Amino acid sequence: MNITTTTRDTTAIVSLSGDVDLETSPQVRKALLAALGSGSDAVLADLAEVTYIDSSGVASLVEALQKARGAGKRFALVAVSDAAHRVLELARLDRVFTIHASVEDACG
Amino acid sequence: MNITTTTRDTTAIVSLSGDVDLETSPQVRKALLAALGSGSDAVLADLAEVTYIDSSGVASLVEALQKARGAGKRFALVAVSDAAHRVLELARLDRVFTIHASVEDACG
Amino acid sequence: MSEALIRVQTRAVAERLRLLRSLVRETAASAGLGDDGVRDVVLAVDEACQNVVRHAYAQAQSERPLELEVLSDAGSLTFVLRDAGRAVDLDAIRPGPPDALRPGGRGLYLIRQVMDRVEHRPGPGGTGNELRLSKLIPREAR
Amino acid sequence: MSEALIRVQTRAVAERLRLLRSLVRETAASAGLGDDGVRDVVLAVDEACQNVVRHAYAQAQSERPLELEVLSDAGSLTFVLRDAGRAVDLDAIRPGPPDALRPGGRGLYLIRQVMDRVEHRPGPGGTGNELRLSKLIPREAR
Ligand SMILES: Nc1ncnc2c1ncn2[C@@H]1O[C@H](COP(=O)(O)OP(=O)(O)O)[C@@H](O)[C@H]1O
Numbered sequence: 141m142n143i144t145t146t147t148r149d150t151t152a153i154v155s156l157s158g159d160v161d162l163e164t165s166p167q168v169r170k171a172l173l174a175a176l177g178s179g180s181d182a183v184l185a186d187l188a189e190v191t192y193i194d195s196s197g198v199a200s201l202v203e204a205l206q207k208a209r210g211a212g213k214r215f216a217l218v219a220v221s222d223a224a225h226r227v228l229e230l231a232r233l234d235r236v237f238t239i240h241a242s243v244e245d246a247c248g
Numbered sequence: 249m250n251i252t253t254t255t256r257d258t259t260a261i262v263s264l265s266g267d268v269d270l271e272t273s274p275q276v277r278k279a280l281l282a283a284l285g286s287g288s289d290a291v292l293a294d295l296a297e298v299t300y301i302d303s304s305g306v307a308s309l310v311e312a313l314q315k316a317r318g319a320g321k322r323f324a325l326v327a328v329s330d331a332a333h334r335v336l337e338l339a340r341l342d343r344v345f346t347i348h349a350s351v352e353d354a355c356g
Numbered sequence: 357m358s359e360a361l362i363r364v365q366t367r368a369v370a371e372r373l374r375l376l377r378s379l380v381r382e383t384a385a386s387a388g389l390g391d392d393g394v395r396d397v398v399l400a401v402d403e404a405c406q407n408v409v410r411h412a413y414a415q416a417q418s419e420r421p422l423e424l425e426v427l428s429d430a431g432s433l434t435f436v437l438r439d440a441g442r443a444v445d446l447d448a449i450r451p452g453p454p455d456a457l458r459p460g461g462r463g464l465y466l467i468r469q470v471m472d473r474v475e476h477r478p479g480p481g482g483t484g485n486e487l488r489l490s491k492l493i494p495r496e497a498r
Numbered sequence: 499m500s501e502a503l504i505r506v507q508t509r510a511v512a513e514r515l516r517l518l519r520s521l522v523r524e525t526a527a528s529a530g531l532g533d534d535g536v537r538d539v540v541l542a543v544d545e546a547c548q549n550v551v552r553h554a555y556a557q558a559q560s561e562r563p564l565e566l567e568v569l570s571d572a573g574s575l576t577f578v579l580r581d582a583g584r585a586v587d588l589d590a591i592r593p594g595p596p597d598a599l600r601p602g603g604r605g606l607y608l609i610r611q612v613m614d615r616v617e618h619r620p621g622p623g624g625t626g627n628e629l630r631l632s633k634l635i636p637r638e639a640r
């Protein structure tokens with residue numbers, strides 16, 4: 141599992157790759173909350189390279205969404221991989237999150 | 249594991265793909281011996297897509313080589329994948345077999 | 357007649373889940389569940405295993421056995437998960453779709469969504485749980 | 499102190515070797531063995547398992563237990579393979595590089611080439627074998 145956070149103007153992009161599971165989701169949670177705590181007014185979670193995500197990974201995304209709402213910031217998912225999309229669907233969260241096809245779409 | 253036998257002039261090309269192990273090597277052996285038993289005067293085992301080979305797979309290749317020698321036919325390996333080459337090396341067979349980079353090389 | 361394909365014993369810790377997933381993936385794929393079926397089954401069994409990691413034992417407990425057995429018959433694949441924690445009544449936990457804005461509480465829901473049969477048996481004497489998760493194998497793959 | 503990562507029990511039949519390889523691959527990769535090391539260890543353990551499949555039990559025997567345990571310590575990974583067949587003296591079989599033109603007889607040679615330590619113990623009372631195969635983990639990966 142790899143996490144990279146980059147910034148584009150006032151948007152923080154947290155890119156995840158690999159398996160997000162009970163072992164690795166605490167780091168994902170930390171990275172998302174850190175990005176939301178920084179000066180940026182929007183945070184995007186780029187899930188293009190996510191090969192697997194479980195309920196603990198989904199919980200990190202939900203927590204980030206909540207925190208963003210509380211702080212009046214934008215939080216969205218970007219380039220959601222098939223593997224991740226399936227789990228969001230099963231968890232009935234595919235309509236709860238804003239999902240963009242690409243970082244360009246999300247920023248445009 | 250997949251085995252395809254094609255013919256080019258008087259050469260039979262047995263292409264293997266996947267894992268050649270104790271479960272699948274009997275089919276490999278059968279395909280190689282069948283190719284040697286046919287009218288062709290040369291048999292090439294194309295190992296480009298071999299992801300794994302164990303001692304039972306190597307044994308099938310050795311048996312084919314022996315049978316070819318007995319029958320005065322040519323038997324060679326072609327496009328040996330890294331995975332297969334490592335095992336031939338460990339078994340000290342990398343110099344025993346004639347190895348060509350490609351089917352073109354072997355037929356040229 | 358079902359056949360035990362494999363039985364695995366390990367410690368219920370997060371660091372073993374990846375290995376268990378790869379094992380589930382491999383058995384599900386060779387049983388003929390297509391890509392989508394394999395993916396769903398991997399998720400369900402992982403969620404069940406992670407419940408053992410998180411709920412079956414006290415955090416400080418170092419003995420934390422987890423056993424996973426894979427049974428196969430002509431028409432289905434069954435994953436039997438055993439722990440030696442406090443016996444619980446999982447059948448009593450039947451939430452609908454979890455609250456969209458609560459982070460946790462999705463594991464059992466996902467498991468029940470994805471598997472064709474979910475059976476839980478509390479162990480005898482209040483100790484241990486056995487969870488049996490079955491998935492039908494598409495007729496054309498049998 | 500070595501830790502048992504996982505213990506696996508299955509029937510010693512050719513159809514299970516693929517699954518065992520994937521398990522070995524996954525444990526070797528997470529232990530930090532690098533692509534070449536992983537590949538070599540997968541080969542060695544597969545050869546050892548396949549010897550149990552081919553030699554430990556009479557062909558007609560349907561009970562054919564095979565157990566594989568993976569132990570890890572800071573510096574190495576050990577695969578312990580147990581069968582319940584006739585105890586043999588594997589240490590007595592020490593061929594050099596096998597005859598180029600004999601098809602069989604390469605399993606133990608490959609295992610010894612690839613692993614850093616190979617220990618065999620015949621079981622008590624003439625029954626069973628335990629083969630321990632260890633591989634050192636490169637210092638930079640520990
Ligand atoms: N193996 C288990 N041992 C004890 N309790 C369990 C076990 N599995 C599940 N539970 C209980 O079931 C509840 C619901 O589980 P789940 O739906 O996976 O959501 P979560 O684990 O996020 O709470 C858990 O909170 C726990 O109380």
Ligand SMILES: Nc1ncnc2c1ncn2[C@@H]1O[C@H](COP(=O)(O)OP(=O)(O)O)[C@@H](O)[C@H]1O
Pocket residue numbers: 549550552553554581583584586588591602603604605606607627
């Ligand atoms: N688990 C085992 N039980 C009984 N005999 C074994 C076992 N493993 C190896 N052997 C013996 O060791 C011999 C050498 O094995 P190996 O080098 O793998 O070559 P091969 O299996 O092709 O003969 C075998 O022929 C067999 O007699």
